[in-house]
Amino acid sequence: MTDKTQDAFEPVDTPTPRRKPKPEVTTIGGKPMKPSTLMMGHGYDPMLSEGSLKAPIFLTSTFAFENSAAGKRHFEGITGKRPGGAEGLVYSRFNGPNQEILEDRLAIWDGAEDALCFSSGMTAICVLMLAACNAGDVIVHSGPLYAASEGFVAKVMAKFGVTYIDFPAGATREELDVVMKKAKAQAEAQGGEVPLIYLESPANPTNALVDVEAVKEARDAHFDPDRCPIAIDNTFLGPLWSRPLDHGADLVVYSLTKYVGGHSDLVAGSVSGSKRWIDAIRALRNTMGGIADPNTAWMLLRSLETVELRMQRAGENAEKVCAFLKDHPKVERLGYLGFIEDERQQDIYNRHCKGAGSTFSLFVKGGEAEAFRFLDSMKIAKLAVSLGGTETLASLPAAMTHLSVPDERKAQLGITDNLVRVSIGIEDPDDLIADFAQALDQV
Numbered sequence: 001m002t003d004k005t006q007d008a009f010e011p012v013d014t015p016t017p018r019r020k021p022k023p024e025v026t027t028i029g030g031k032p033m034k035p036s037t038l039m040m041g042h043g044y045d046p047m048l049s050e051g052s053l054k055a056p057i058f059l060t061s062t063f064a065f066e067n068s069a070a071g072k073r074h075f076e077g078i079t080g081k082r083p084g085g086a087e088g089l090v091y092s093r094f095n096g097p098n099q100e101i102l103e104d105r106l107a108i109w110d111g112a113e114d115a116l117c118f119s120s121g122m123t124a125i126c127v128l129m130l131a132a133c134n135a136g137d138v139i140v141h142s143g144p145l146y147a148a149s150e151g152f153v154a155k156v157m158a159k160f161g162v163t164y165i166d167f168p169a170g171a172t173r174e175e176l177d178v179v180m181k182k183a184k185a186q187a188e189a190q191g192g193e194v195p196l197i198y199l200e201s202p203a204n205p206t207n208a209l210v211d212v213e214a215v216k217e218a219r220d221a222h223f224d225p226d227r228c229p230i231a232i233d234n235t236f237l238g239p240l241w242s243r244p245l246d247h248g249a250d251l252v253v254y255s256l257t258k259y260v261g262g263h264s265d266l267v268a269g270s271v272s273g274s275k276r277w278i279d280a281i282r283a284l285r286n287t288m289g290g291i292a293d294p295n296t297a298w299m300l301l302r303s304l305e306t307v308e309l310r311m312q313r314a315g316e317n318a319e320k321v322c323a324f325l326k327d328h329p330k331v332e333r334l335g336y337l338g339f340i341e342d343e344r345q346q347d348i349y350n351r352h353c354k355g356a357g358s359t360f361s362l363f364v365k366g367g368e369a370e371a372f373r374f375l376d377s378m379k380i381a382k383l384a385v386s387l388g389g390t391e392t393l394a395s396l397p398a399a400m401t402h403l404s405v406p407d408e409r410k411a412q413l414g415i416t417d418n419l420v421r422v423s424i425g426i427e428d429p430d431d432l433i434a435d436f437a438q439a440l441d442q443v
């Protein structure tokens with residue numbers, strides 16, 4: 001017999017063709033692609049991972065060198081013996097494939113040159129501050145800040161001889177000039193500099209916006225911009241509703257735990273900005289650790305694919321819910337960026353914000369008892385701290401997150417016993433309105 005059919009299990013002589021990397025495409029029709037398009041593929045080539053459409057989770061502590069010379073070359077790069085920095089991956093405290101893809105994609109949203117991911121928002125903030133400061137320095141910051149950030153500046157940085165001066169979030173250019181002069185004098189007296197201006201906008205829970213453009217003008221007038229970056233915590237409005245790098249900030253900080261992660265199932269943080277600042281922060285992260293783990297980075301890649309959709313929906317829902325709450329007889333007032341009453345705050349909003357967000361303060365008529373009745377009556381909204389998730393959350397700062405804040409400071413910040421903090425999710429808006437309506441009826 002000449003015609004032989006192949007036996008089962010006999011090896012077939014048709015080798016699988018070797019997969020080839022594809023060049024990255026970032027423009028279409030001569031125009032750069034939008035972030036929402038780039039989130040599906042930027043920085044990852046399936047052909048380098050067996051064709052896997054989604055990036056695999058790379059669970060490894062270390063990376064093999066191609067040969068000894070490549071290993072030496074790498075260490076020459078990271079130790080500064082050769083300019084250009086590290087090439088490729090070497091050890092997972094420094095970076096990994098999932099985190100690198102995440103960092104590339106995070107940078108896109110802010111229009112930043114580079115980004116770093118961290119194991120929490122607070123790790124990002126702490127490493128940033130430690131990287132910026134020397135003993136004797138003064139941090140200028142807006143107030144109030146997220147409580148842990150404020151505590152880190154006032155208590156931990158103080159241990160290393162770093163002091164601070166704060167200014168109210170809504171400060172004008174004239175008020176900022178006074179603060180910058182004071183900070184300069186304080187730094188000179190301490191034998192240090194002002195190496196960082198740190199902002200948070202909108203402030204929590206007051207929702208007061210910082211005028212980033214005015215801060216940049218004041219910084220440029222009083223300090224060397226090359227020695228004093230402006231960093232801003234953009235967790236509440238970023239990356240969709242505010243792009244602070246466009247208004248003069250140098251670094252943007254996130255708790256990715258909130259809107260970016262968006263599913264209330266992870267804790268992570270990031271810093272993005274120009275390479276010169278990012279490289280200094282990276283050097284400290286390389287030493288300390290604190291990079292997000294591969295699994296969390298992978299989950300954030302999932303999250304980034306829908307961040308625009310989720311934030312748009314949450315923003316629309318918040319607009320509808322707040323329209324309903326605005327004139328409700330059981331509501332004293334609302335702290336919502338869609339209904340700003342102050343002229344100066346409205347001006348900052350118009351220049352800096354593309355949307356009012358979905359986190360706001362609801363002042364229930366009455367005191368703690370009425371606020372508790374309202375919260376305990378909610379059927380859809382969950383009673384929990386945090387924000388920016390797919391589900392609607394509500395909490396009472398005075399009795400929860402801000403319980404330990406002295407009464408005097410609470411009064412100063414307007415944190416009253418009837419202030420309910422709400423973060424609207426992506427549920428059906430009519431269901432949400434019905435839930436708020438029935439819970440207010442119980443007050």
Ligand SMILES: *Cc1c(COP(=O)(O)O)cnc(C)c1O
Nearest residue numbers: 120121122146233235255257268
């Ligand atoms: C939650 C939050 C942080 C801290 O982030 P973690 O991820 O919890 O460490 C910092 N800033 C703001 C504005 C936040 O809301």
